[in-house]
Amino acid sequence: MSGSDSTYRATFGDGTSVLERVLVAIINAHTDADTEGRQWERLNAAMSALVGPTTAKERNLEKALLFILRERQRDVCDAEMHAMCSGKRASRVETRSVPTLARLAAVEILGCAAPAEKVPAVHALCAMYQDRFGLHARDYDEVREALQSEAVQHICDELAEWGIATRE
Structure with a gap:
């Protein structure tokens, strides 16, 4: 099982994944007086053990x-x-x-x-x-985009010199 497998990463409307829901069910089934109220802490530990640490950046x-x-x-x-x-x-x-x-x-x-x-x-x-x-x-090429924007601006400047108004 890979942590990046889309089957396990698919999310529900509340943001939880299939894997998280299965783990919560297992955790809830094995909760006693000592572990009551610590389900999310246990879920985070289980997720980290299975798929590695999940940061806010990764979730975003x-x-x-x-x-x-x-x-x-x-x-x-x-x-x-x-x-x-x-x-x-x-x-x-x-x-x-x-x-x-x-x-x-x-x-x-x-x-x-x-x-x-x-x-x-x-x-x-x-x-x-x-x-x-x-x-x-196709990779995003910021250099190509900058050159294209510069070329368009140059053309608009040239047209403006001839009195032709452009929309940018």
Whole structure:
């Protein structure tokens, strides 16, 4: 049994995993007067023994990865529904890439505002996605993104010199 196995990591609405619920049931079945009220302490000890220490950072990364999966699935479903309803005349609806969703998750779920926080988080989320699902998520390239932004800004500046207003 691997701690990173998605079967054991799948979470319920309250945030607990399958493994955690099984362990809580075992702990509750073997609670006596000496251990009453210490179920969560015992659960944490059991989880650490089985899958290693779980930090708040790891839990937040898991939540962000789940966000990416849900958004990606929603995009795919929306694209398929659009194609079914619109027929051949429809323009193709694009699904957001994993790096794009990782950037969104870094901001919305992890609260990363500065590039110094966001870039490592995006890299970690893309790597987690690839490790878990065996699908290659193109790496987030902050240099390429910065160069593209600079090029767009340069073009806007050139157009402004000619009196052409642009929206950025």
